[in-house]
Amino acid sequence: MIARMVKVEIVGPAGLAVEVLSLLRELGVFQIEPDSAxxxxxxxxxxxxxxxxxxxxxxxxMYYEELKERIDELFACLPRGExxxxxxxxxxxxxxxxxxxxxxxxxxxxxxxxxxxLQRELIELERYGxxxxxxxxxxxxxxxxxxxxxxxxxxxxxxALEEFVRMLAHLTQNRFEIATPRTDDGTLMALVTLEKxxxxxxxxxxxxxxxxxxxPPATLAAVPLAEKATALRRRKEALGRELSDIDKKRAAxxxxxxALYWGVRNWxxxxxxxxxxxxYLMQSDMCFFIHGWTPExxxxxxxxxxxxxxVGAVVVERREILEQDLDQVPVTLRNPPFLRPFELFARLxxxxxxxxxxxxxxxxxxxxxxxxxxxxxxxxxxxLLLLSxxxxxxxxxxxxxxxxxxxxxxxxxxxVFGFLYGECxxxxxxxxxxxxxxxxxxxxxxxxxxxxxxxxxxxxxxxxGLALGVVTALRRRxxxxxxxxxxxxxxxxxxxxxxxxxxxxxxxxFAPPLVFALLALIPALIFSGxxxxxxxxxxxxxxxxxYTRIMAIGLASVLLARVANSFAGLTGNVVxxxxxxxxxxxxxxxxxxxxxxxxxxxxxxxxxxxKFMISGGRKFEPLKK
Numbered sequence: 218m219i220a221r222m223v224k225v226e227i228v229g230p231a232g233l234a235v236e237v238l239s240l241l242r243e244l245g246v247f248q249i250e251p252d253s254a255x256x257x258x259x260x261x262x263x264x265x266x267x268x269x270x271x272x273x274x275x276x277x278x279m280y281y282e283e284l285k286e287r288i289d290e291l292f293a294c295l296p297r298g299e300x301x302x303x304x305x306x307x308x309x310x311x312x313x314x315x316x317x318x319x320x321x322x323x324x325x326x327x328x329x330x331x332x333x334x335l336q337r338e339l340i341e342l343e344r345y346g347x348x349x350x351x352x353x354x355x356x357x358x359x360x361x362x363x364x365x366x367x368x369x370x371x372x373x374x375x376x377a378l379e380e381f382v383r384m385l386a387h388l389t390q391n392r393f394e395i396a397t398p399r400t401d402d403g404t405l406m407a408l409v410t411l412e413k414x415x416x417x418x419x420x421x422x423x424x425x426x427x428x429x430x431x432x433p434p435a436t437l438a439a440v441p442l443a444e445k446a447t448a449l450r451r452r453k454e455a456l457g458r459e460l461s462d463i464d465k466k467r468a469a470x471x472x473x474x475x476a477l478y479w480g481v482r483n484w485x486x487x488x489x490x491x492x493x494x495x496x497y498l499m500q501s502d503m504c505f506f507i508h509g510w511t512p513e514x515x516x517x518x519x520x521x522x523x524x525x526x527x528v529g530a531v532v533v534e535r536r537e538i539l540e541q542d543l544d545q546v547p548v549t550l551r552n553p554p555f556l557r558p559f560e561l562f563a564r565l566x567x568x569x570x571x572x573x574x575x576x577x578x579x580x581x582x583x584x585x586x587x588x589x590x591x592x593x594x595x596x597x598x599x600x601l602l603l604l605s606x607x608x609x610x611x612x613x614x615x616x617x618x619x620x621x622x623x624x625x626x627x628x629x630x631x632x633v634f635g636f637l638y639g640e641c642x643x644x645x646x647x648x649x650x651x652x653x654x655x656x657x658x659x660x661x662x663x664x665x666x667x668x669x670x671x672x673x674x675x676x677x678x679x680x681x682g683l684a685l686g687v688v689t690a691l692r693r694r695x696x697x698x699x700x701x702x703x704x705x706x707x708x709x710x711x712x713x714x715x716x717x718x719x720x721x722x723x724x725x726x727f728a729p730p731l732v733f734a735l736l737a738l739i740p741a742l743i744f745s746g747x748x749x750x751x752x753x754x755x756x757x758x759x760x761x762x763x764y765t766r767i768m769a770i771g772l773a774s775v776l777l778a779r780v781a782n783s784f785a786g787l788t789g790n791v792v793x794x795x796x797x798x799x800x801x802x803x804x805x806x807x808x809x810x811x812x813x814x815x816x817x818x819x820x821x822x823x824x825x826x827x828k829f830m831i832s833g834g835r836k837f838e839p840l841k842k
């Protein structure tokens with residue numbers, strides 16, 4: 218349900234504005250209204266204005282922002298993780314922290330720069346080491362003092378290799394040797410051995426074609442090619458030791474100073490949040506005003522805390538919510554614990570507006586019912602029940618836990634309808650359990666009764682939706698809309714009664730008066746809903762007909778289960794037949810979860826919600842830590 222909200226005005230001396238904001242942040246039950254037009258009468262608007270920060274407060278704000286920025290930069294240079302709690306009051310050490318943070322920040326920056334430089338070199342060595350690993354077998358026996366040159370390049374593929382070989386043959390008169398290993402990631406390499414004079418011509422040609430020669434990191438540039446692998450490994454070991462030393466220094470610094478800086482940083486964050494809300498406050502010559510909203514059940518606590526903290530200096534006053542305020546009132550949903558998981562589906566849509574209805578309770582009733590009617594198999598329901606229990610037990614909180622709770626409820630409905638339909642893994646399980654005869658109706662044989670049942674449920678669901686629409690319209694004081702929905706309900710009931718009379722479920726004599734009553738309702742329909750109102754009525758009829766999907770999707774599930782069972786006897790091999798049957802039952806079970814869920818949601822979102830729900834509500838966002 219939508220929590221009842223209260224329009225509140227808080228008044229106090231200007232000097233207490235920040236302290237009052239601090240109290241509201243601690244309580245976390247008050248949303249400040251930036252637009253105060255609805256709170257201030259027209260004749261008083263010239264007497265109040267936004268509470269602007271004075272020069273001292275503005276200076277404090279800039280000082281706090283700069284200090285917080287430095288501390289944030291300091292933490293960016295330290296190991297991640299929330300430090301332990303400091304036992305020092307942040308305000309008492311604020312000046313000391315402001316003096317030391319510059320020096321500490323310089324030290325941490327230096328560590329960061331050194332660490333980043335070492336990491337870049339390590340990455341470069343890792344990349345070059347991958348290439349060297351591929352070339353190393355071909356470097357064996359090469360002598361850097363032989364007078365020969367070595368050129369290594371990476372190639373994009375075999376076509377590039379063939380082009381590269383043709384170029385080498387042309388530039389060196391076929392006086393070269395080439396090895397083409399691949400690195401671990403599949404990159405094609407080419408290691409060319411050639412005379413020094415020819416090497417210059419090849420490098421020039423590579424430069425013209427923008428093919429980069431593989432160059433070693435600067436620390437290995439002077440090392441002969443045949444010795445680079447050994448030198449690379451030594452340098453990596455040295456880099457690892459240097460990185461470890463820096464990390465130890467960072468960790469030691471965080472252990473010594475982290476708690477102090479973290480406490481100050483949180484205090485600054487809280488203070489700046491309060492200061493950023495000050496422009497939303499109003500003030501006169503004597504006092505400040507805070508306008509906003511709080512849930513009705515929190516108002517008493519807010520009044521008591523304000524009275525205890527400020528001893529009568531601050532007044533919390535309840536104001537009347539006017540009709541023109543309804544669209545401004547923020548919305549928060551508060552449902553009992555057993556309904557709360559279904560807010561997961563309600564959250565998929567925009568919030569309903571204040572003074573309308575929360576669809577969650579109706580969804581909690583209708584969704585499991587439709588799911589159970591469509592799936593309607595005791596065996597599938599039992600498997601889903603076990604699965605949902607496992608997930609609920611292993612998931613402490615969050616959307617997955619809510620979804621599992623919904624599945625748990627739906628699986629119970631599926632088990633119940635399974636017994637009513639006489640189905641447990643189709644007819645196979647039902648025969649084993651002695652359920653040869655359905656308690657209510659056998660879906661495979663009673664297609665027409667199931668169709669009539671589905672349409673009847675649709676008629677009841679749509680009429681309930683329209684009745685809720687009447688309640689919503691009356692709450693929002695739109696009498697003509699309420700009348701329009703009442704006429705629609707009457708017209709649907711007349712049509713339903715006339716049809717039942719024509720098929721002789723009701724006495725046939727009822728049909729003519731009901732048809733005349735339906736015709737008599739048309740002027741009222743047009744008066745309350747406009748010239749297109751009859752089309753809206755026909756839309757409701759179409760909505761009712763769409764509930765036949767409850768029968769159609771359920772019948773498809775029954776037939777798939779029957780097909781799965783038939784495999785066990787068709788293959789001629791018991792093992793193969795059982796495996797095929799299990800596979801088809803597994804497919805049917807997966808379809809049996811998603812298909813009923815999607816169609817049950819569709820019936821609620823489209824056919825039901827459209828009759829009463831008015832979306833576009835403002836989310837209640839209180840000032841809180």
